[in-house]
Amino acid sequence: MKTQDMVALLAAGVEPVDRRALGRRFGWALLAGGGGALILMLLSVGLRPDLDAVLAQPIFWAKMAFPLLLAAAALPAAARLSRPGVPVRGRGWATLAAPVLIVWAAAAVVLLAAPDGERLRLLMGSTWRRCPLVIAFLSVPGFLAVMWAIRGLATTRPRLAGAIGGLLAGAVATVAYCLHCPEMEVPFWAVWYLLGMLLPAGLGALLGPRLLRW
Amino acid sequence: MTDKEAVQPAETRLKALLLRGLDGDAAAYHDFLDDLSGHLRAFLRRRLYRFQEEVEDLVQEILIAVHNGRHTYRPEQPLTAWVHAIARYKLADFLRGRMRHEALNEPLDEQAGLFAATDGDAAEARRDVGKLLEQLPDKQRLPILHVKLQGLSVAETARVTGLSESAVKVGVHRGLKVLAARIRGKI
Numbered sequence: 001m002k003t004q005d006m007v008a009l010l011a012a013g014v015e016p017v018d019r020r021a022l023g024r025r026f027g028w029a030l031l032a033g034g035g036g037a038l039i040l041m042l043l044s045v046g047l048r049p050d051l052d053a054v055l056a057q058p059i060f061w062a063k064m065a066f067p068l069l070l071a072a073a074a075l076p077a078a079a080r081l082s083r084p085g086v087p088v089r090g091r092g093w094a095t096l097a098a099p100v101l102i103v104w105a106a107a108a109v110v111l112l113a114a115p116d117g118e119r120l121r122l123l124m125g126s127t128w129r130r131c132p133l134v135i136a137f138l139s140v141p142g143f144l145a146v147m148w149a150i151r152g153l154a155t156t157r158p159r160l161a162g163a164i165g166g167l168l169a170g171a172v173a174t175v176a177y178c179l180h181c182p183e184m185e186v187p188f189w190a191v192w193y194l195l196g197m198l199l200p201a202g203l204g205a206l207l208g209p210r211l212l213r214w
Numbered sequence: 215m216t217d218k219e220a221v222q223p224a225e226t227r228l229k230a231l232l233l234r235g236l237d238g239d240a241a242a243y244h245d246f247l248d249d250l251s252g253h254l255r256a257f258l259r260r261r262l263y264r265f266q267e268e269v270e271d272l273v274q275e276i277l278i279a280v281h282n283g284r285h286t287y288r289p290e291q292p293l294t295a296w297v298h299a300i301a302r303y304k305l306a307d308f309l310r311g312r313m314r315h316e317a318l319n320e321p322l323d324e325q326a327g328l329f330a331a332t333d334g335d336a337a338e339a340r341r342d343v344g345k346l347l348e349q350l351p352d353k354q355r356l357p358i359l360h361v362k363l364q365g366l367s368v369a370e371t372a373r374v375t376g377l378s379e380s381a382v383k384v385g386v387h388r389g390l391k392v393l394a395a396r397i398r399g400k401i
Binding site for chain 1: 235236237238239240241243244247248251270273274277278279281282283284285286287288291292295296297298299300302303336338339342343344347358361362363365366367368383386390391394395398
């Protein structure tokens with residue numbers, strides 16, 4: 001086929017394009033990811049029994065803020081990476097790094113202030129073994145939904161888009177996990193929540209070039 | 215004329231055509247793709263001097279990619295940056311396939327070069343997209359055949375093929391995506 005003929009073929013009968021496709025796709029992905037994580041959490045590990053009492057404690061909301069802020073930063077970054085020629089700029093990376101750095105700084109302060117024998121308990125809690133794995137498990141619906149969203153757009157950076165998309169799914173799953181997780185110490189989230197979110201992000205980086213190719 | 219002076223009118227003109235095309239103006243969209251193919255050809259000829267005979271294949275592949283990804287273009291973005299990212303992505307894909315162990319000789323990074331020159335002298339494409347089209351399943355091939363090649367409307371195509379109107383639209387859309395994937399598989 002000659003290029004001229006292909007141009008004619010592509011242009012024939014074009015319909016107006018839906019300019020809101022990106023917003024709609026990510027909207028559905030968040031809904032599926034958030035809803036899916038919540039349902040999986042309720043069905044598998046369940047709400048923490050003392051949730052009512054915990055809701056009144058500021059530290060609980062500080063804990064929720066960590067994945068929420070990461071999700072809020074990962075969403076626009078993933079959206080930018082889904083469009084050709086729209087790189088994530090310095091400010092985008094800074095808003096992604098900020099929640100992690102703040103939690104690490106707070107964790108360092110808590111650990112330094114703690115008496116010697118306490119530090120290990122603050123860091124490991126009682127659920128460190130399963131925390132990252134459960135977060136990764138809860139992120140499965142969000143991971144699939146976010147990859148679907150990006151696939152329908154046009155990323156030219158599939159590995160990076162996969163990683164940030166995975167991080168978004170992980171952060172959304174962690175919000176749901178907070179409703180279950182009994183750990184209330186900052187050093188614990190600084191390590192294990194982050195690890196849980198990095199598992200889907202790493203998987204996204206690994207699979208991105210294959211899943212998101214177009 | 216310097217590169218920069220040559221680029222600005224092309225950017226403005228192509229962008230205006232594309233935006234009209236995105237609103238459903240097929241004639242403007244046709245002109246956009248036609249102009250763009252000239253720019254892509256010149257851009258690729260300069261970069262693929264070792265694979266000149268494959269330039270036209272790659273021009274066609276990038277045109278399909280531009281078409282399939284056109285819903286991601288936003289008017290506030292420079293068109294050069296958007297097209298360049300797609301062209302670069304497809305070019306890198308092509309080169310990865312061709313020279314796995316050879317270093318890339320020429321930097322792909324200067325966007326400004328993309329709209330600086332145009333080349334209307336199309337060589338024969340080596341890969342026959344027409345043949346690939348024929349291999350698509352009927353529910354994609356027939357909508358593309360009637361809507362895109364014979365110029366029937368969606369409603370007419372629905373009547374001729376017995377498909378619903380939305381199936382015709384989906385068939386065209388999916389068919390072009392599958393076509394892009396098949397082309398990629400051939401390289």
